[in-house]
Amino acid sequence: MSTPFYVSPQQAMADRAEYARKGIARGRSLVVLQYADGIVFVGENPSRALHKFSEIYDRIGFAAAGKYNEYENLRIGGVRYADLRGYTYDRDDVTARGLANVYAQTLGTIFSSAAEKPYEVELVVAEVGETPEGDQIYRLPHDGSIVDEHGSVAVGGNAEQISSYLDQRHQDGMTLAEALKLAVQALSRDTNGSQREIPAERLEVAVLDRTRPQKRKFKRITGRQLARLLDADGASSATDAEDETTEDE
Amino acid sequence: MEANTRSTGRLPAAFLTPGSSSFMDFLAEHQPELLPGKRQLPPTQGVIEAPHGTTIVAATFPGGVVLAGDRRATMGNVIAQRDIEKVFPADEYSAVGIAGTAGLAVEMVKLFQLELEHFEKVEGAQLSLEGKANRLSTMIRSNLGMAMQGLAVVPLFAGYDVDRGKGRIFSYDVTGGRSEEQGYAATGSGSIFARGAMKKLFRADLTEDQATTLVVQALYDAADDDSATGGPDVARRIYPIVTVITEDGFRRLTEDEASEIARSILERRLEQPDGPRAALL
16 A cells, blocks of 8 residues: 655645536636526526526525536525524524535535545625615635635626626616626626627526515526616606605605 | 534534435434334323314405404313414515414424425525415324314415416315315314305405405304304404515515405494305306
């Protein structure tokens, strides 16, 4: 039996981080933005059935970039965690903060355990509040750290570039159509700065809409509604803005 | 009780193990003590006294189904609660109304709602209406032990079948036996009277408004002859819960809508205490 080479902990961690980051970078990036009535998830996804975004609980949504089977596993774990917690205590006791902590612990333990390979995933857990100030967005990188985000967030291989593009242009109180268009613009910029077209049928879009009368605020936006929002010009977004001001009063 | 320690720290392995899309199956493996059916029963003598919910009625109409319930819970000859709710949305396209031991019934509904929601979230698709009805069967069957001690739960399940484009009603017995009802159905202590009323008033071509009136008429007749069923309580503004499920999903009539139906029926009954007459032939 041969003696294994000594690898310093720093080097081991750096190798694991690089492995995870490379895995995540293979997939397409996705973005999560706050808009006036909630939070919108936008990503490029050619599949109709294998979702990147999904509902976890009443006000909580989930987005993931990276390896499908790994984030799907985490997603189902999250649904089980939320449903069990809501069943044991009350529906109001299920929070994005609690869920994000559980995910962070899970990812962190896997990342630093030598027996397991690190997960090649980056997650976003978002909860829509009663008001925009109550919205919560948490980004969870592969190593189990946790970042509290505001306004906009991007995850995936090209995330840094997309994030800085969004940071410059995202504003509070955007309409859904405006936020969606900004997200699509950010996603369709390539690493070298050139633009490419993402057709509507390759987009996966979902919202956590605080104005929905149902307790469950998660909703997918597809087909005609998506096309209408993408086509919406300045006029319709102006009327949307008027509606909001009257609601605010 | 372990849920506390589990709420911090890493997700336990059971959460990340690929498995069934059923929340009940997950509970049975992970924390079986939380399932109502797995509870250890102490030996008891005689019947346990607990509040009972009474009458639930349902009727179909072209395009949907109506499910309604009275508001009274009784414990022996005492009215335990005047404004109990016994009709609940199960999900977007179905509702469940429950007669029997109120505490267990409400718990069962909560678990049933969660079961449907959990499946929908995990699979990304809704169960078929038959699938939902079968799931409820399983839950009643798991309550059989308690039913034998007098703590029976007897639901009525109604929903809009998206695939067939029509409303359907399923009734159950305490053993979980399930049967689909054609047109109208009732369960609970006042059900014999309610069924009699609906038998005479039901037609296959009712409108939605007529169907909601029909079920409230039936509840009135049940309350008229069964002391455990509560009629519309005008003084306290407590009216039956009436829900409608159509292609547009589940909707519960607002208090104003329910009171309008109940009041118009009351007014007619002041002139004609036995209610509307059906033609003799």
